[in-house]
Amino acid sequence: MSLMRRDPWRELASFREGINRLIDETIGRRFPFPGWSEWKPSVDVLDKGNEYVVRADLPGYNPEDIEIKVTETSVSIRGEIKEEKEIKEGDYLVRERNFGSFARTIPLSTPIKPEECRSRFKNGILEIILPKADAAKGRILEIETE
Structure with missing residues (x-):
């Protein structure tokens, strides 16, 4: 049993x-x-303490094909590859390459500073660095008495 x-x-x-x-x-x-x-695209998001680093695999894309939009709470990546229209060398035996557009939005758990974000593109990998905003600091209030 x-x-x-x-x-x-x-x-x-x-x-x-x-x-x-x-x-x-x-x-x-x-x-x-x-x-x-x-x-x-496949995406990795790393939390490095004072910043997030987003890496996206975009093989076949050029930086001109990609648009990045950042807000205080998210990063959006859009891209498009246009299909080759005139193929005159022969007929396809296999056709697996992707064409078209994509859009991906990644929500962030901590606010970031959009004005300080930067990106780079190398060997088909897009890297976006998103510095975190300073945490709002509170204070203890004294209670006034009469």
Whole structure:
């Protein structure tokens, strides 16, 4: 007799995650019908204490193809690659490269200073440095008596 209880909901959640991962890896990123699935770049967000660092994989993009918008509480990345229209060398045997646009917004848990943010792009990797705003400091009020 086992003292541990079986949790069918946990097993079902694990199964659902596996199915979602399978779909994403096989057809989710390159589904042949526009609008059915949207490609989004892989993103890492690091908390370095006094700043956030966001790194996004954008292979095939040029800096002119990318727009970054920062607010006090989020960073948004948009990009677009136009499809090559005139291919005259031959017919495709395999066509897997992505074309089109993407948009990604990353919420931040600590306010940042938009005016001090900076970015750089090298070897298909976009890096955005987001300095954190100083935390609002409170004070203890003295109670006046008459």
